[in-house]
Amino acid sequence: MTTLSTLPPSGQTLPKTRKPHVQKRDWTGWKFIGPFMIVFALVLIAPVLYSIYLSFFKDQLVGGNSFVGFENYGQALSDPKFWESMGRVTLFFVVQVPIMLGIALFAALAIDSARLHLSSFFRIAIFLPYAVPAVVATLMWGFMYGTKFGLVGNLNDFFNIAIPDPLSSSWVLASIGNIVTWEFIGYNMILFYAALRVIPTDLYEAASLDGANAFRIIRSIKMPALRPAIVIGGIFSVIGSFQLFNEPSILQSLAPNTISTYFSPNMYAYNLSFSGQQYNYSATIAIIVGLITAVIAYIVQNSGSRKEA
Amino acid sequence: MSRYTSEKKAGKSNQGLHTKKSILLTVIMGALLIYSLLPLFWLFVNSTKTQAELLNSFGLWFSGPNALWDNIVATLTYNDGVFVRWFGNTLLYVVVGAGGATFLAALGGYGLAKFNFPGKKAVFAVVLGAVAIPGTALAVPTFLMFSQMGLTNTPWAVILPSLISPFGLYLIWTYALDAVPTEVLEAARMDGSGEFRTFFTISLKLLAPGLVTVLLFTLVATWNNYFLPLIMLSEPTWYPLTVGLNQWNQQAQTVGGDVIYNLVITGSLLTIVPIVVAFLFLQRYWQSGLAAGSVKA
Numbered sequence: 292m293t294t295l296s297t298l299p300p301s302g303q304t305l306p307k308t309r310k311p312h313v314q315k316r317d318w319t320g321w322k323f324i325g326p327f328m329i330v331f332a333l334v335l336i337a338p339v340l341y342s343i344y345l346s347f348f349k350d351q352l353v354g355g356n357s358f359v360g361f362e363n364y365g366q367a368l369s370d371p372k373f374w375e376s377m378g379r380v381t382l383f384f385v386v387q388v389p390i391m392l393g394i395a396l397f398a399a400l401a402i403d404s405a406r407l408h409l410s411s412f413f414r415i416a417i418f419l420p421y422a423v424p425a426v427v428a429t430l431m432w433g434f435m436y437g438t439k440f441g442l443v444g445n446l447n448d449f450f451n452i453a454i455p456d457p458l459s460s461s462w463v464l465a466s467i468g469n470i471v472t473w474e475f476i477g478y479n480m481i482l483f484y485a486a487l488r489v490i491p492t493d494l495y496e497a498a499s500l501d502g503a504n505a506f507r508i509i510r511s512i513k514m515p516a517l518r519p520a521i522v523i524g525g526i527f528s529v530i531g532s533f534q535l536f537n538e539p540s541i542l543q544s545l546a547p548n549t550i551s552t553y554f555s556p557n558m559y560a561y562n563l564s565f566s567g568q569q570y571n572y573s574a575t576i577a578i579i580v581g582l583i584t585a586v587i588a589y590i591v592q593n594s595g596s597r598k599e600a
Numbered sequence: 601m602s603r604y605t606s607e608k609k610a611g612k613s614n615q616g617l618h619t620k621k622s623i624l625l626t627v628i629m630g631a632l633l634i635y636s637l638l639p640l641f642w643l644f645v646n647s648t649k650t651q652a653e654l655l656n657s658f659g660l661w662f663s664g665p666n667a668l669w670d671n672i673v674a675t676l677t678y679n680d681g682v683f684v685r686w687f688g689n690t691l692l693y694v695v696v697g698a699g700g701a702t703f704l705a706a707l708g709g710y711g712l713a714k715f716n717f718p719g720k721k722a723v724f725a726v727v728l729g730a731v732a733i734p735g736t737a738l739a740v741p742t743f744l745m746f747s748q749m750g751l752t753n754t755p756w757a758v759i760l761p762s763l764i765s766p767f768g769l770y771l772i773w774t775y776a777l778d779a780v781p782t783e784v785l786e787a788a789r790m791d792g793s794g795e796f797r798t799f800f801t802i803s804l805k806l807l808a809p810g811l812v813t814v815l816l817f818t819l820v821a822t823w824n825n826y827f828l829p830l831i832m833l834s835e836p837t838w839y840p841l842t843v844g845l846n847q848w849n850q851q852a853q854t855v856g857g858d859v860i861y862n863l864v865i866t867g868s869l870l871t872i873v874p875i876v877v878a879f880l881f882l883q884r885y886w887q888s889g890l891a892a893g894s895v896k897a
Contacts, residue, residue: 326707423824
C-alpha cells in the first residue's frame with residue numbers, strides 16, 4: 292500500500308510514448324499485470340458473474356429456464372439443510388481455529404526463542420504435514436480412526452481404555468478438526484515464525500537492558516509484531532473452515548452413515564450440482580457462503596487492526 | 601564507566617536469551633513433533649505390509665514379511681499402470697500450473713510494485729478482494745462455464761484456474777518493493793534496456809527468494825489439488841494422483857469392488873515422496889521471501 296501514497300497528482304500524467312520513470316503514470320505496468328488479469332478475469336471474475344446470473348434463474352420441468360428474481364435466495368435462507376451445514380462449520384471454526392492458531396503460535400515462539408534444542412529440525416518436521424495432500428492426510432487419519440486397521444481398537448486393548456469411535460456421529464466433527472489441525476499447524480507456525488524473524492534484535496537487547504524477561508519480551512515486542520501475521524492466519528483459517536470439503540467428503544466413504552451430503556455448505560453445493568442437477572440453487576448457495584465468508588473475514592481483519600490502534 | 605556496565609549487562613542477557621536451552625520446552629515441542637510425524641510413520645509402516653497383515657497387525661509397528669517392494673510394483677502396474685499415468689498428469693499440472701502461476705504472479709507483482717499505471721487502484725482492490733473469495737465457492741460456476749466452452753475433461757480445466765495465485769501476486773508485490781531498488785531500474789533505463797529485458801536480466805534475480813516462496817506454495821497447491829480436478833474431470837485418464845487415490849479407496853466400498861487397501865496406502869506414500877523431497881529441497885530458500893510478505897500485511 293505504500294506505493295499508493297506516492298502516486299503523483301493525475302495532472303502530471305505524461306504521454307505514454309515517453310520512456311517511463313517509475314513515478315510517472317503510464318501504461319507500461321499493464322504489460323506486466325496484463326497477463327495475470329486476463330487469466331484472472333477468465334477464472335475468477337467470469338465465474339462470479341456467471342453464478343450471480345445463474346442464481347436468478349430456475350430450471351423448471353415445464354417452461355424450462357425462467358427468471359425468478361430472488362426466489363432461490365429466499366429458498367436458501369429458509370432451507371434447514373443449509374443452516375444445519377452453516378451451523379456445523381461455524382462450530383468448527385469457533386473451536387478448531389483458536390486451537391490450531393494457539394499451538395502454531397506456541398511453536399513459532401518456541402522455535403524463535405533459541406531455547407530449543409534442534410530448533411531447525413523441529414521447524415521443518417512440524418511444517419512437513421502441510422506438504423501432504425488433504426486426500427492422503429484424510430486417508431491416513433481415516434484408516435487410523437477406523438476399525439478396519441484396528442489402530443483405535445489396538446490402543447484401547449493396549450492401554451486398557453475406551454477411546455470413543457472417532458467416526459461416530461458425535462465425534463466425527465472433532466476427528467475432522469484433528470485432521471485439519473494436523474495439516475495446518477506447520478503452515479501457520481511458519482507464517483508466525485517469518486514475522487518473528489524480521490524483528491530487529493536491537494529491540495530485544497534494549498528490552499533486556501531495561502530488565503525485561505522473556506515473557507515480557509513476548510508480550511511487549513513479539514506479540515505486537517505478530518499481529519498482522521495472526522490476522523492473515525485467522526482470515527485464511529476462517530475461509531478454510533467455511534470451505535470445508537475435502538476431509539469430510541473423503542471420510543464419507545469410511546463413515547457413510549455419519550457424514551451427510553450436506554455436512555458442510557460446500558458439500559451441499561457440490562451435491563446439489565453433481566448429484567441433483569440443481570445448478571441454479573447450487574450457485575445461489577455458493578454465493579451466500581461466499582458473502583458470509585467475506586463478511587467474517589472482514590470482521591477478523593478489522594478486529595485485528597483495531598487492537599493494533 | 602556506564603558504557604562498560606551496559607555492555608556487560610547486554611552481553612550477559614544476550615547469553616541468557618540465545619544460549620540457554622530449555623529441556624521442558626524441548627519435551628513439549630517433542631510431543632508436537634510426534635503428533636506431526638506419527639501419521640507419516642504409520643503410512644510408511646503400513647506400506648510394508650501385505651493386505652492380510654494390514655487387517656491383522658498392530659498399526660504402528662512392522663509385521664510379517666516386508667512387502668514394500670511388492671506393494672510398489674503392484675501399485676505401479678495395477679489396472680495397466682494407471683497410477684503412472686496419474687503421476688504424469690500430476691507432473692503436467694504442476695509444471696504448467698504452478699510454474700505458470702509463479703511466472704504470472706512475478707510479472708504482475710513486479711508491475712504493481714514498480715510501475716504506476718491507470719487502473720492500478722482498481723486492480724489492487726479486485727485482486728485483494730479475490731483473496732477472500734473462496735476458490736471452492738467458484739468451482740461449480742466455473743465448471744458450468746468451462747463445460748459450455750468445451751474445456752471440461754481436458755487438462756486445461758485443471759491448469760487454467762491453477763494459474764492464478766492472488767496470494768502469490770501479493771507476496772511478490774510486497775517483496776519487490778524492497779528487493780528491487782528503483783535506482784537499479786533507472787540505471788538500466790539510462791543504458792537503454794527495455795522494461796522486459798530489465799525484468800528478465802536483473803529483476804528476476806533480485807526477486808529469487810520471493811519467487812521460490814511463491815513456487816513452493818503453488819507447487820504444494822497444485823500437487824495436492826483435489827476438488828477442482830474432481831469436478832472438472834470425468835475420465836480417469838486425466839486424473840491427478842489425489843483423485844485417483846480416492847477412487848481406489850472408494851472402490852473397496854462398492855459391492856464386488858476389488859479391495860486394494862495396500863495399494864491405496866502404498867500409492868499415498870508414493871504420492872507424498874516427491875512433494876516432500878521438493879519441500880525439503882526448497883525450504884532453504886523461501887524463508888526470506890515469506891518474511892518480507894508477512895510483515896507488511
